[in-house]
Amino acid sequence: MSTALNETIYIIQHLAFEDLGSLEDVFYQLGYRVRYFEAGVDDLSKAMQHTGLTIILGGPIGVYETNDYPFLQKEIDLLKVRLESNLPTLGICLGAQLIAHALGAKVYAGHSKEIGWSTLELEAITHNILAPLDQVPVLHWHGDTFDLPTNAQLLASSAIYPNQAFSYGPNILALQFHIEAEAQAMEKWLIGHTCELHKAQINIPNLRMESQQHAPHLEGVAPMILQQFLQQLEL
Template sequence: MSTAFPDTIYAVQHLAFEDLGALEDVFYQQGFRVRYFEAGVDDLTKAFEHPGLTIILGGPIGVYETADYPFLQQEIDLLKARLEQNLPTVGICLGAQLIAHALGAKVYAGHAKEIGWSKLQLSSQANNILSPLEGTPVLHWHGDTFDLPEQAELLASSELYPNQAFRKGNQILALQFHIEAAADSMEKWLIGHTCELRKANLDIPALRQNNSLFASALEDKAAAIFSQWLKTLIER
């Protein structure tokens, strides 16, 4: 690992069981350490001023709910400053929505819940970092969506939502879907999100079965994607 690139990855959590999942082992194998920050509890300043990679994870709250969750406004302000400095940043689900908002795009409630496993439609531009996901089902778990920020490059869409992933330059990556989903951790999602699942009348045994069918393949593809992306960050 380059001595110029920090060897600790900071992860901002909004929900205890939505962690780095399968990506954590990928980072350890690449020689990184991981430190978590709890949004709404910890001071996030250090995480957002970190010169190395910071990852903003998912959660059930909305970007626009700052009146109910005041910490979100500080998080958004810190994120805006981070993105202006073009520091390496990944957003997953809520994290992607926060990045879109911080870049000036609209984030809003979608027309339908997108929860479950399905394939992406990948954009056809050269060097799409998500190209290993071609034909691979990924885990979706969201109700909000966002417009594509100006100067951002669309990477993927789904049948329900056109904006599933984008990047801005080579340092900023936003993923609406859960690329970090791990084969051995779905049960805590099914328990923790039971109210949402029942309200949406979703088939919990089917979600569990699809996880057993698809999660291992996603883990392999996620490892390939992030191993390559980390390499480009370190070498830059």
Template sequence: MSTTNAFPKTIYAVQHLAFEDLGSLEDVFYQLGFRVRYFEAGVDDLTPAFVHDGLTIILGGPIGVYETEDYPFLKDEIALLKQRLAADKPTLGICLGAQLIAHALGAKVYAGHQKEIGWGPLSLSLRSNQVLSALLNNIHVLHWHGDTFDLPENAVLLASSDVYTNQAFEVGNNILALQFHIETTQENFEKWLIGHTCELHHAGISIHQLREQNIEYASALEQAAFEIIQKFLKRIGYSS
């Protein structure tokens, strides 16, 4: 997959929650001439998404990787993901998606010592061709998780926060896992505040503060997300 024509022009996205979609990334893909196809975890047959030769993105959600008894579909999703990763097919995981990748690669995923919800910067590893370099200069990402993971064997740590060390990792050129969110948009953030209202109130997190942070930081993150996706697409074999 070294040329534009050879690279599959459909992005497959596995969704675990209706309002946690590709967000700003969807606009990026459309601008680059891609199509986007969603699969709903727990409802759709996920096999086509995981055998896809092009890029498959596994999105976030409020459930835990380890909750397979309550959500049996996770067993099938994890099995399909293990096969995909073993074949080194282009895969991006965001939040729950990153945790699923870590688990599928043999790492432990577990409840963290505290919830990390809100906007904040990251500390990036100093690597040449750092795929997340657009997040330098104090770009704030959206953190929204309570679980965390150990770093899988052969994975390279890319980013950390003050709360959790393992925020992003890569395996080779084709597998990228982001614990944080880069896909949120300023316009659609209210859906998150509505959809997660019970979690926010239970955790004592200020909805007003999150809304204000969104206004302050979301636009810069959208631009950074555009650069990150372009860089990742180039690494996995797509050239515009």
């Protein structure tokens, strides 16, 4: 994929403080521009029809909540067409669930919340794009999970949920965990998700401490995965 200065990465955002995090500076350093689209507010057609990379970020709503959030159905319909066209797509958390759903897999409420930092169990496959995350704690922050889509390649699991990441050919990557987590931004998450954290009985001071401990390391590793994904894209 070209890193020409006129190349723009389109970002679909579902929650103001869940942005590109540490990945945004990586794109700037590689010569890309970044443009955000607000799901539920903006028309997502341009982002979904973009022939370059589009990234779908996380959020607290569920893929199956289309009655409460009608915009989700339009987003899903656009995403199905995008994936059928094999356009470069990266999904994070809710974005990964949307990709799984658009590929025909079931997305549903899990048996427990997975919130906090822990390592992944990486699949022993050749050229696993997530190999740099071996023994590196990543941030999990979700209650929903998904079945693995047909013909998808499982990349990683966790102790709680078996499907944490998958690829669907070289152009489509779905990550249930938050590879973009950034140490300096985590307080926004702790504030914005306070109701969820208290309901799940998460110890907020401990989560803050873990974030300060682990996020800087993740920030150093995430660019390696992002650059490898960009290099493997087939446009």
